[in-house]
Amino acid sequence: MNVIVEREKGLLELEQRIEELKSHAAQQPVDMSAEIRALEAKYAEIQREIFGTMTPWQRVHMARHPKRPIGSDYVRALDQFDELHGDRHFRDDHAIVAGFAKLRGRRVVAIAQDKGRDTKEKVFRNFGMPAPEGYRKVIRLVQLADHLGLPVVTFVDTSGADPGIGSEERAQSEAIAQSLFELADARVPIVATIIGEGGSGGALALALADRVLMLEHAVYSVASPEGAAAILWGDAARAEEAATRLKLTSDDLLQFGIADEVIPEPLGGAHRDPSGTVARVLDAVDRALGVLAGVAPDELRERRYRKFRRIGTTGA
Amino acid sequence: MPMPEWLRLRRAQPVPAEEAAQWTKCPKCGTMIYRPDLAANLWVCSTCGHHFRMHAFDRISTLVDGDFTEIGGELIPGDPLGWTDKVSYAQKLQRDREKSQLTEGVVCGFGSIGGFPVALGVMDFNFRGGTMGTVVGERITQLFERARERKLPCVVFTASGGARMEEGMLALMQMAKTTLAVRRFHDEGGYYVSVLTDPTTGGVSASFAFQADVILAEAKAAIGFAGRRVIEQTIRQKLPENFQTAEFLLEKGALDMVVERKDVKSRLVRLLDYGLGGGRPTNGKAAAAPEPAPSERPA
Numbered sequence: 001m002n003v004i005v006e007r008e009k010g011l012l013e014l015e016q017r018i019e020e021l022k023s024h025a026a027q028q029p030v031d032m033s034a035e036i037r038a039l040e041a042k043y044a045e046i047q048r049e050i051f052g053t054m055t056p057w058q059r060v061h062m063a064r065h066p067k068r069p070i071g072s073d074y075v076r077a078l079d080q081f082d083e084l085h086g087d088r089h090f091r092d093d094h095a096i097v098a099g100f101a102k103l104r105g106r107r108v109v110a111i112a113q114d115k116g117r118d119t120k121e122k123v124f125r126n127f128g129m130p131a132p133e134g135y136r137k138v139i140r141l142v143q144l145a146d147h148l149g150l151p152v153v154t155f156v157d158t159s160g161a162d163p164g165i166g167s168e169e170r171a172q173s174e175a176i177a178q179s180l181f182e183l184a185d186a187r188v189p190i191v192a193t194i195i196g197e198g199g200s201g202g203a204l205a206l207a208l209a210d211r212v213l214m215l216e217h218a219v220y221s222v223a224s225p226e227g228a229a230a231i232l233w234g235d236a237a238r239a240e241e242a243a244t245r246l247k248l249t250s251d252d253l254l255q256f257g258i259a260d261e262v263i264p265e266p267l268g269g270a271h272r273d274p275s276g277t278v279a280r281v282l283d284a285v286d287r288a289l290g291v292l293a294g295v296a297p298d299e300l301r302e303r304r305y306r307k308f309r310r311i312g313t314t315g316a
Numbered sequence: 317m318p319m320p321e322w323l324r325l326r327r328a329q330p331v332p333a334e335e336a337a338q339w340t341k342c343p344k345c346g347t348m349i350y351r352p353d354l355a356a357n358l359w360v361c362s363t364c365g366h367h368f369r370m371h372a373f374d375r376i377s378t379l380v381d382g383d384f385t386e387i388g389g390e391l392i393p394g395d396p397l398g399w400t401d402k403v404s405y406a407q408k409l410q411r412d413r414e415k416s417q418l419t420e421g422v423v424c425g426f427g428s429i430g431g432f433p434v435a436l437g438v439m440d441f442n443f444r445g446g447t448m449g450t451v452v453g454e455r456i457t458q459l460f461e462r463a464r465e466r467k468l469p470c471v472v473f474t475a476s477g478g479a480r481m482e483e484g485m486l487a488l489m490q491m492a493k494t495t496l497a498v499r500r501f502h503d504e505g506g507y508y509v510s511v512l513t514d515p516t517t518g519g520v521s522a523s524f525a526f527q528a529d530v531i532l533a534e535a536k537a538a539i540g541f542a543g544r545r546v547i548e549q550t551i552r553q554k555l556p557e558n559f560q561t562a563e564f565l566l567e568k569g570a571l572d573m574v575v576e577r578k579d580v581k582s583r584l585v586r587l588l589d590y591g592l593g594g595g596r597p598t599n600g601k602a603a604a605a606p607e608p609a610p611s612e613r614p615a
Contacts (some may be wrong), residue, residue, distance in 0.1 A: 025376075043322070045520040097477035161522075161541065161542075163541070163542035163546050163547050163550050164547065164550065164551060165547065165551065165555070165559070167541070167542075168540050168541065168542065168547065168559070168560055169568050170568070171526070171565065171568065171569075171570040172522070172541035172542070173517075173521035173525070173526050173538075173539075173540065174526040174570055176522035176523075176541070177495070177521070177522050177523050177524070177527050178526070178527070180491060180492065180495040180497070180522075180523060180527075181495055181499055182526050184495050184496045184498075184499035184500075185503065189534040200479070200488065200519075201479075201488070201491060201518070201519050201522045201523075201541075204488055204489075204491055204492060205522075205591055208492045208495065208496075214592075217516075221484065221485060221488075222326070222479050222480075222481060222483075222484050222485055222487050222488040222519075223479070223481065226402065227546070228481050230545075230549075231477075231478075231481055231543075232401065232402070232481050240479075241401075245397065245399060245401070245484075246397070246481070246484050246485075247397050247484050247485065248485070252485075253485060253553050256396075256486060258486060258489060259487075277566065305496050305500065307478060308489060308492045308493045308496055309457070309491040309493060309496065311450075311486060311490075311492075311493060312396075312449070312450025312451075312453055312454060312483075312486045312487075312489065312490060312493070313454060
């Protein structure tokens with residue numbers, strides 16, 4: 001059960017009542033504007049109360065909100081997109097949507113993790129958990145981007161890499177390790193945006209980037225809260241506690257110097273204004289690409305090295 | 317730098333006196349083993365061949381020819397998240413330091429193996445399950461950076477439960493940091509051999525363990541990305557016995573070779589030799605290996 005969806009229920013009821021009153025007022029000669037204003041004020045107050053300060057666990061649920069914009073929404077909002085499929089070895093992994101694209105007029109290679117919206121789509125997309133062939137598609141497209149001199153733009157949203165038998169048989173570790181190895185060497189700019197959940201190595205495999213952007217209510221953690229609780233205490237039910245301890249919010253990551261920029265969301269979360277949020281993200285990516293465009297390839301790699309090199313140097 | 321005190325002590329007396337009197341039980345076949353015998357057999361059960369997890373110091377002392385110069389030993393982890401559950405992170409670290417006699421989950425440094433100078437990193441499961449936090453990441457990174465500067469091949473023995481939860485995202489970022497160091501080392505011609513030992517999983521297997529030029533695994537070692545329990549819970553069925561073993565991965569094509577512990581050193585020496593490249597004696601460049609003495613040549 002999503003705690004944000006639960007908290008939103010009262011708000012949605014209020015929203016409906018305001019709408020009803022408004023349409024009623026339009027038809028009747030009675031002045032109800034005072035009543036409407038009062039309800040609207042109450043609505044705003046509750047909204048601030050719920051979303052003004054959110055606990056890390058609520059943030060996790062915001063990042064997983066069923067109506068939150070997902071990878072394919074970002075891909076659809078690009079000026080142009082030509083999907084490229086497959087790892088050329090085994091199969092096409094539907095948890096990752098990738099291809100040539102134009103973003104605010106720039107030619108790029110876009111790579112998005114996609115969780116799927118409805119049940120059927122979620123199954124098709126394996127809930128956004130890529131298998132090794134997904135990461136091998138990423139490797140192939142990063143090589144292609146490097147070959148053509150196109151920047152790489154990634155949209156990260158996964159609870160983690162797929163933990164199935166087939167994924168282990170096809171060496172999930174090797175696929176992620178090599179995806180990182182490829183990103184480390186790319187001579188083109190890489191901009192990663194954490195749009196929802198950034199879960200563990202399965203997320204990082206798309207986020208060894210020159211600029212790491214994060215949506216305000218996205219989370220990014222060493223393991224999903226459920227996974228961390230299982231590892232630490234053998235009890236996935238203690239996920240809320242893990243979420244609190246892991247320091248996984250955008251504020252935390254900005255403070256650690258892992259996220260370079262936080263993109264604000266509307267009050268109540270990205271799903272309150274999906275197209276506006278997506279547009280703001282694409283604008284931010286465009287700005288980041290603009291800054292990186294003039295940097296020479298060697299300098300780009302040197303800066304990328306230094307960006308991650310300083311994280312945890314003293315052990316403190 | 318001279319041989320560190322701990323290494324000299326290990327050499328002089330591989331098993332401490334109070335432990336020497338003890339017997340231990342093989343977890344695989346149940347045979348009672350006299351500890352000095354176990355040490356003499358490289359911590360492999362002589363009855364069933366079970367490979368016990370090795371202490372990093374023991375591993376190093378069985379590999380290097382003479383001196384071993386440790387680097388990064390002074391690095392001690394902080395507590396970036398201010399982590400406390402049942403006990404504080406600082407207490408967990410202190411407990412593991414005492415228990416393992418290690419300062420962190422990896423020992424890195426320089427020595428030579430079979431006459432080949434190398435940069436050597438050895439992880440140890442005894443310290444927080446060999447998990448990678450900022451210090452493990454930093455030591456591995458420094459190892460590859462120094463190896464690059466000194467143009468030495470790099471050998472890393474991995475043993476890890478993955479990223480260290482108590483250091484959160486700073487731990488995860490060590491995957492990126494070490495990757496960048498390995499990549500730079502690789503791009504400048506560095507030769508890297510990894511030896512995956514039991515267990516090698518999570519963030520370590522998904523970064524430097526699987527970025528080597530040649531990847532070895534010790535016999536029967538558990539190797540994988542997701543933990544066995546996680547997979548079993550996800551698919552709700554028992555996994556086959558050999559799942560995620562070194563032999564299983566070899567069969568699937570993920571490893572170059574599986575090696576019994578007794579053969580690890582000799583195999584490494586052979587592999588390090590190939591790393592010297594194709595300098596043929598006839599083209600005027602220095603030959604990789606000395607020509608065999610005339611007396612050793614077949615008649």
